[in-house]
Amino acid sequence: MIKGVRTERAIDKGAIDQMYEEGYLYAKYGIYARKTHGCKIFKVPMNANFTCPNWDGRLSSKGCIFCPDFARQFTYDSFRRVITRDLRDQVSDQVEYYKKKGAGEKALVYIAFGTNTYKPLNELKDIFDAAIDHEDVIGLSIGTRPDCLPDEVLDLLGEYVKKGYEIWIEIGQQSVHYHTAERVNRQHGFAETMRVVKEAHKRGILTLIFLIIGLPYETPSEIVEEARVVSALGVDAIKLYPLLVMKGTRLAKEYENGKYRPISKSEYASLSADFLEHLSPYVIIQRISKDCGLDGKVVPKWRTHRFLVGPRIEKILMMRGTKQGIKHKLGLDMEELKPMDGKITATDVL
Ligand code: SF4
Numbered sequence: 001m002i003k004g005v006r007t008e009r010a011i012d013k014g015a016i017d018q019m020y021e022e023g024y025l026y027a028k029y030g031i032y033a034r035k036t037h038g039c040k041i042f043k044v045p046m047n048a049n050f051t052c053p054n055w056d057g058r059l060s061s062k063g064c065i066f067c068p069d070f071a072r073q074f075t076y077d078s079f080r081r082v083i084t085r086d087l088r089d090q091v092s093d094q095v096e097y098y099k100k101k102g103a104g105e106k107a108l109v110y111i112a113f114g115t116n117t118y119k120p121l122n123e124l125k126d127i128f129d130a131a132i133d134h135e136d137v138i139g140l141s142i143g144t145r146p147d148c149l150p151d152e153v154l155d156l157l158g159e160y161v162k163k164g165y166e167i168w169i170e171i172g173q174q175s176v177h178y179h180t181a182e183r184v185n186r187q188h189g190f191a192e193t194m195r196v197v198k199e200a201h202k203r204g205i206l207t208l209i210f211l212i213i214g215l216p217y218e219t220p221s222e223i224v225e226e227a228r229v230v231s232a233l234g235v236d237a238i239k240l241y242p243l244l245v246m247k248g249t250r251l252a253k254e255y256e257n258g259k260y261r262p263i264s265k266s267e268y269a270s271l272s273a274d275f276l277e278h279l280s281p282y283v284i285i286q287r288i289s290k291d292c293g294l295d296g297k298v299v300p301k302w303r304t305h306r307f308l309v310g311p312r313i314e315k316i317l318m319m320r321g322t323k324q325g326i327k328h329k330l331g332l333d334m335e336e337l338k339p340m341d342g343k344i345t346a347t348d349v350l
Contacts, residue, residue, distance in 0.1 A: 011206075011236050012036050013282050025317045026276050026324035029237065029286040040104030043141060044094035048087060048127045050114035053148065059187040064174075065254070066184065066212075068246035068296065087130035095136050107134070108166065110141045117144040117153050117169075125156060132165060139166030141208075146171050146192035151199065158203030169200055170208045170239065176229045177222055180215050184251075190229075197233050206236045208286055213271050214243035214263030214300075216254075223271050224278045231280035232330055239287035240275065242268045242309075245298045252298045262299035269309065273316040281325025288313060 015035040016027050024031060033041040055063040085093075095107050109131040117124060131140055140160065149169065157167050175181060176190045197207045209230055213223055230238060242263050245251050254260040263271075272288065289309035291297075317323055 011282060011284060016282055016284070020281065020323065024323075025314050026288075027281065027284045029284050032284055037106065037138070039106055041106050041108060041138070042098045042103035043108050043110040044091060044098060045110050045112045046087065046090050046094070046131055047113045048111055048116065048131075050111075050116045050118055052115040052145070053118060054145070054185070054187050055114075060185060062185055062250070064184050064186055065250040066243060066245065068244075068249055068292075087127060088133055091131060091134050091137065095134055099136070105136070106138045107136050108139050108141050108168070109137055110143070110170075112143050115145045115148050115172075116142050118148045121152055121156060124153065128156070128160065132160065139168070141168040141170055143170040143172065143210075145188060146173060146196045147188040149196045149200075154196075154199050154203055154205065157200075157205050161204035166206065167204075168206045168208055168237075169196070170210060171196060173209045174212045175215050175218065176211075176226045177218065180218055183216055194233060197235055201234070208237040208239060209235050210239045210241075212241060212243045213268055213275065216251075216260055220271060220274065224274055227275045227278040228328075228330065231278075231283060231328060235283060237284040237286045238279075239290075240272060240285065241287060241290040242300060242304050244290075244292050244300070244304065246292065246296050247298055255299055262301075265300070265302040265309070265312070268300075268304075269312045269316055272309075272313045273320065273322075276313070276317065276324045277320075277322050277327040279324055280328050281323075283324075285324070 012032075012035075015032055018035065019027060019031055030040075052063065052067075053059045055061065055067065091107075091109055098104070098107065111127070111131060119127070128140060131137070140157075142157075149171075157169070160167050171193055173190065173193050174184070174186065176193075178189050181187075181189055193209065200207050211226055211230070243251075245255050245260070245262060251260060255262065268289070276285075287306060289304050289306040291303060291305035
């Protein structure tokens, strides 16, 4: 066994319970990771030059309407530093950089940009081997589409789990609703994710789903239903964020033509609070919002960074006197069906 990482798949519910006892209003990943690993964990982004079947013509050549050209228009400094360099160099430079900044002691390599399981199996193995080939790396977090995770790729990832690494797949679902998937040209539905989560868990792989709040034509009740659906699926974590309209995307054109209204700061905060209330208390929140640098973003005009938005959401929960999972309920409480003295039950009526 290596590096002292957890090998079991299941999320540690006891650690999450402890967090609520300590007063946290939702299951924050950073706190959870520190509790379960005994040290601060940070993520280092890595670019292994993946393309996407929704962009290279295999499924479509248009991409999702919000795809900022394979995310390369994002302007984080950390993303700028990882463009097309040797993979091992990328990881060691990033680990050194984040450690110097005091981000933590151990790292998860986050393979971002494009669809990061969309290559032949032997190439994937070389990439994943390079990504974990550093003494401070405890595992991988791989961003991908749910239709690009066949059994053989999951088997390969399962091999790293057996060796003691923590392996996450970050599934770009964005919405569980099929009408939205069609509207934004995802080229897949929710069935693919249902299969992937089940198959991943069999192999000890942890699962995370990306969900966007503010997608065109989604109603508040549909957003709440998303919380219920991902809870029922038993996903381990989510990343929640507002829809960011980036320059050059098709959605930017829709916005310019008055066909898309961006979500406001207060709408996002209040809908996220609703979402959290209906989400299982044991789904870890890896991200509550995100920003992307101001020069590439068209709307929302407000600053979407999680450090600014997270506290606002917490304030709403605090004012409501609620927290994550407070309204989470899947099905009736069957105790209610017991006959009560002097009261008519359904059986009496029949
Ligand atoms: S699946 Fe991801 S990378 Fe592919 S087009 Fe959509 S947003 Fe872009």
